Amino acid sequence: MKVDRRSFLGLGIGAVAGIAVSPVGAKLTDDFSIWTQNWPWTPVPPDGEISYDRSVCNLCPGTCGITVRKIDGRPVKIEGLDTYPVNDGGVCLHGIAGLQYLYDPSRVKTPLKKVNQRFVPISWDEALAMVTGRLKQLQEDQNPEALACITGSGQGSVPGLFNHFMAAFGSPNCLTMPDLESWLVLTATTLHGPKQTLGFDIDHSDHILSFGAGLIDGWGSPVACIQAVAGRKQREATLVQIEPRLSNTAAGADRWIPINPGTEADLAMGMCGFLLKENLFDPVFAQGFKGGFMRFTAMVQKEYPLDKVAAVTGVSAADIQKTATAFAKAKMPVALPGKGRGEGAQSLKEFAAVHTLNCLTGNINKKGGAFVKPLPDYLSFPDPVLDDVAQKGAAAEPLAASAQALVARIDQSDQSPVEVLFVYNANPCFALNDPSRVAAAFEKIPFKVCVSPFMDETAMASDVILPVSTFLEQMEDVPSRGGLAASVVGLARPMVKPVFDTRSPGDVVIAVAGSLGGGVAQSFPWKNYEDCLKQVAGKIWNPLTRKGHVIVSGRPPAGSVETDFGFLAENPDTLKPAGDQEFTLIPIDNFRVPPTVPAPSPFAIKTVSDRILKGTDMFVEINPQSANHLKDGGFATLTTPAGSVRVRVHFNDGIMPGVIGMVKGLGHTLNNRYVSGKGVNINALISPTIEPGSGMDAAYGIRAGISKA
């Protein structure tokens, strides 16, 4: 017997045949294909028990109710909360991307101090001791007013705690960033008296006259506004949009009236003059018109005749008449001030003139009109205990009326009048006009403390960063703001334990106050922030914790409203864009790009159109009629009195000739590769102009030149 080639052939064929009639082939084919789907680098989220928790989003003034879906306690999805009085189940792209902020690359993970222009991690004890040491020094020097504070919003108990701290310490220099709410409070104070704000019942109005308010572009409480605009067709309400550019809001409006940028106040004054002349105002409501109404009437008719207004605004006299008449004759008209989101540089004259239209129709504190509401007073802080030093400081003249004015004040002085600055929930080094000037002013301040969850431009310019939790990691009361008709207070609750070594901002203030001792410590008798909120929220604490929100007022406010025309009767100047170049550069508020804090999430940046941002290139919009030698998509150099940048050109027939539009909120330089280095910060191209009367920056646009690069 000889083993030869054929024997091996038999062996091989036998093996193959044996396997072929066994299940090995079929089973391994199936398993192999599954194996390729389960390679270890394929991300698979851990499985676990599903639960839902409810909270309130605090990313913008929208204050929407949210539900957070969790797997074994780990938040995995944010959705709108049904039946919440602000958003009723709706949610925006920033809200759904809120989870990204938990793990954002620019999160500050531990307290930091600046040593030789670099940040070094330190312990909370050391960080708080550094801050307290500086503050004690101010007290010893009997100079408490050299402490200043800038917060993002003025509402709620956390900004309230900062205010309370400043009051107890003895400094009058507590300022907020200019958001829509601060402009509305200023307008209400100017026209109707102190401690009031405005709300607009857009939901029920049958005629909305919007002076550039981007109702579906992020104005006010965005989700509530989008829902109100969406319901407009059903209730047959008219929307008239007045702005230089065909925004999304203008595109969906019944009428779009293009207007020369920055002349909205003149148009509103012209309309007031026309309505008064034609007797198209409510005589009953006019009984509440006090100081200067007669002077105002005479002034608008003299200074704002329709032909003059038409020449200034670019809106024909016939159009002004038609628009004003339709507004006055509507059953429930409402006029909305606040260009774009209504944030940042706006104009008190414009807000006041537009709101005066509401006053003339008499549709105030009525369904579908404007509400003059008292400021939310659900929080009752105890009176601060002031020692002699604090009393002296508190009596000092405030350094400035706005954050921008404070920057100018510091910029102009050789030695900064501010020695210690707190910044909470604000990014003035990015969001104010001319941020390089803001950074230069910051340089002059000896000690800056940034209380922020993120390493943003302001944090980078600070000496100590106290990292605080995001809205998903802490408890906080969230009052509605930004032009909502109803006043609602929501309770943001911790959805997850802090991801990093962060604390609640309220706890930080209470800890600093406690370690200062004396009157300041006595003014803060609470164990921690939760204890404080429970005490100061008083009777709404129980319903707030039980239901998650409390409707403070849902109906039109009762009582008569008085209107003071003193401010407008003086006919304050309409500020013109600075410079003398051919074009006017205006900021565009795009819903996908939040212009203040926090910076856009990676998700939001991905949704920005490539006609706004392509790679890192920034586009500006220009009407092809005035583009001359420029090419669509080509590179150009944009120059303003404040600076010059390389941009790309996007031809848009929907922007007025002579106007250049640039989206606001891009061009970050913070430590986040998904967001930084993309586009240009338009604020760097606009020099601030402080408006007399308001003390706020009112430079909405600036003259600019553009040439082929």
Place this chain on the structure above:
Amino acid sequence: MSEIENKTEHGSMDGATAGTAEDPKNDTGLGLGVIFFIVAFLICFLSGWLLFPKLLYSKHEQPFNFDHVLHVEETGDCESCHYLRDDGTFSGIPKLASCLDCHTDEPMGETVDEAVFAAEYVAKEKEIPWYVYARQPDCVYFSHAAHTEAAGMDCKTCHGPIDETRTSRPYEENRLTGYSRDIWGKNIWGIKKNPWDSMKMDDCAKCHVQETGHKGYCFQCHK
């Protein structure tokens, strides 16, 4: 005669003898080939049926034995422990907290398993790392509510008479895919007698065709 001549003379004869395969005396190559074929066939055939399944799956014992019969007697039905939540999601295998609704860290019975449960998990507040026989892969979306509530199906239809088991059988894990053996089924050829014998995609589709007339669309389960 020279060697060359010799070779030439007998050349044709040698060639004829060596080259004839038909000579039965010399036909050993084919015979061995057949034997080799049969042996190899049998080895591979039997290995494929008997050894391969044993090699493909690794066996894991559950943390401790679980007596379903006892628990069904005590609680009454499946839903006491495996319930649908208010939002329609399925609770799955109960967490320790659910066990503690009845149990404490004092063993309730005298079995070894009860002692392990009390000492290792209840006392240490540790979740029990059960192996889940019926776990479908992550790429599959499955709603229990749609089947048990909307279609009124019985748990047994897919899970078998698990309520009648007194012991927990070992969990068999596919070494290649990491899936439970219950998904493909115990029968390595994929033959099933009961509806719960296997739960691959085709099994879902087959039932859906029977019950709804359509096997369903990809995205209904693969979201």
